[in-house]
Amino acid sequence: MLARTILSLLFLLVFSQSNAQLLYKINGKGLNQDSYIFGTIHTMPKEDFDMPNKVMNALKSCETIALEIQLDMSLSEKIELAKMTLIPNGETLKNYMSDSSYTKLKKYCMDSMQWKESKFEQYIHMKPFFFSSVVLQEKIGKQKSFEMEFDKLAKKYKKPLIGLETVMYQMETIDRISIQDQLQFMDDFSNMAEFDVLFKLYEQEDINGLYQMISSETEMLPEFNHWFLDVRNANWIPVIEKQINKEATFIAVGAGHLGGTNGVLELLRKQGYTVTGIND
Secondary structure, three states: OHHHHHHHHHHHOOOOOOOOOOEEEEEOOOOOOOEEEEEEOOOEEHHHOOOOHHHHHHHHHOOEEEEOOOOOOOHHHHHHHHHHOEOHHHOOHHHOOOHHHHHHHHHHHHHHOOOOHHHHHHHOOEOHHHHHHHHHHHHHOOEEOHHHHHHHHHHHOOOOEEEOOOHHHHHHHHOOOOHHHHHHHHOOOOOOHHHHHHHHHHHHOOHHHHHHHHHOOOOOOHHHHHHHHHHHHHHHHHHHHHHHHHOOEEEEEEHHHOOOOOOHHHHHHHOOOEEEEOOO
């Protein structure tokens, strides 16, 4: 079930680390203050959302909050962003799917998701990555995200909020995965079992379990791991270094960016920083 697992990965972005924590302290290498990095899940059922006290304490101790991207955008940026979710040249998913696969997709959206045909006709213009995201979010129902909560907390505590990259760069990264390859995200929307397993592992902070499940299922899409994880991780390191040398910073990124030899934690360690998991 490669596609189901990858679709879950888009939201969980899970990671591997010998320690079972999601929150880490960054110090050493002459830093005058501690900074923190937290691995998030980008969306989750509202009733399951919980902000750990240790995360709140870390955030409050820092001067600035850094997310993958800034959530506040101008109207023109939002319009451009919306355009980038669409398949170019007025094409739709039908141009890339077999007749039987397209018919199956439409039947699922109309019957199981209770979509009206007009809604389906609107969304089939979206690239598979974003179409899949819409379906998964609707299946989750009422939801919350750490990123949105951190944005609110930044405003509440009057802390500057910065992005490690621009939203346009993130969209361009997604576009490096061909439409045809993105279709692998869409094989079986009816099966949420793997998403449920990944979400439970995230809640338990079972880092090794998460890594083993994901690493065995994403081997067939090396481009995804390269561009969406490894390259972005490497790009973030000089941004993070500059920021944590300037002031104490609370950094929150998808947990999938933290672990592994090319993960942010190991890259920071290679730069000479001490990165330590926070238990409580």
